[in-house]
Amino acid sequence: MRCAPVIPVLVLDGQVDPVALAETLVEAGLPVIEVTLRTPSALDAIRRMRTVEGAIIGAGTVLSAAMMEQAIGAGAQFAVSPGLLDGLVRMASERDLPYLPGVANATDLMIGIDLGLDRFKFFPAESSGGIAALSALAGPFLDARFCPTGGITAETASAWLARTEVLCVGGSWIIRAGETDLAVIFERARAAAALGE
Numbered sequence: 317m318r319c320a321p322v323i324p325v326l327v328l329d330g331q332v333d334p335v336a337l338a339e340t341l342v343e344a345g346l347p348v349i350e351v352t353l354r355t356p357s358a359l360d361a362i363r364r365m366r367t368v369e370g371a372i373i374g375a376g377t378v379l380s381a382a383m384m385e386q387a388i389g390a391g392a393q394f395a396v397s398p399g400l401l402d403g404l405v406r407m408a409s410e411r412d413l414p415y416l417p418g419v420a421n422a423t424d425l426m427i428g429i430d431l432g433l434d435r436f437k438f439f440p441a442e443s444s445g446g447i448a449a450l451s452a453l454a455g456p457f458l459d460a461r462f463c464p465t466g467g468i469t470a471e472t473a474s475a476w477l478a479r480t481e482v483l484c485v486g487g488s489w490i491i492r493a494g495e496t497d498l499a500v501i502f503e504r505a506r507a508a509a510a511l512g513e
């Protein structure tokens with residue numbers, strides 16, 4: 317969560333070579349990459365992206381133990397889920413897999429903290445009340461730190477990153493659906509990386 321200010325969230329549908337894409341993102345200063353397990357090519361993309369020097373490749377949309385097992389098998393270095401299941405938290409811990417489960421309210425956070433966590437995804441960030449909701453939520457939980465994702469854009473990311481409880485943000489705005497132009501992706505990624513400077 318401290319390696320880069322923005323984690324690009326990818327939904328890969330075979331439109332772009334995953335190795336070239338990961339190289340582009342690393343070069344632009346966004347080495348931490350989340351490949352959502354929402355498309356048939358996602359696991360293969362994780363496997364291939366792992367060959368890119370400097371990249372830290374994770375699996376997103378991990379909804380079950382079977383998906384976490386597949387992500388580990390493909391070489392994922394971290395996992396992200398939209399919500400929090402205690403079985404997945406325990407499995408990630410047993411397998412030494414850095415894991416960011418999603419929380420959206422105080423009950424989710426209390427369950428996660430009870431399981432020993434202090435790092436969370438805040439999801440869906442904008443529609444759960446945005447920055448006002450997260451800062452209210454962070455009040456009672458002094459040690460909790462967050463990666464908000466869901467609805468964050470190039471325009472709104474810096475306001476989230478200015479919050480002390482926010483270590484990084486995630487989002488799909490860096491690579492839009494069906495986009496193939498790596499030069500455009502590079503410029504967007506470089507602008508996102510600069511938010512951490």
Ligand SMILES: O=C(O)C(=O)C[C@H](O)[C@H](O)COP(=O)(O)O
Nearest residue numbers: 376377397398465466467487488
């Ligand atoms: O499913 C997961 O594990 C996720 O990580 C969800 C993604 O973070 C969001 O879907 C990204 O939201 P947008 O940036 O609004 O497209």
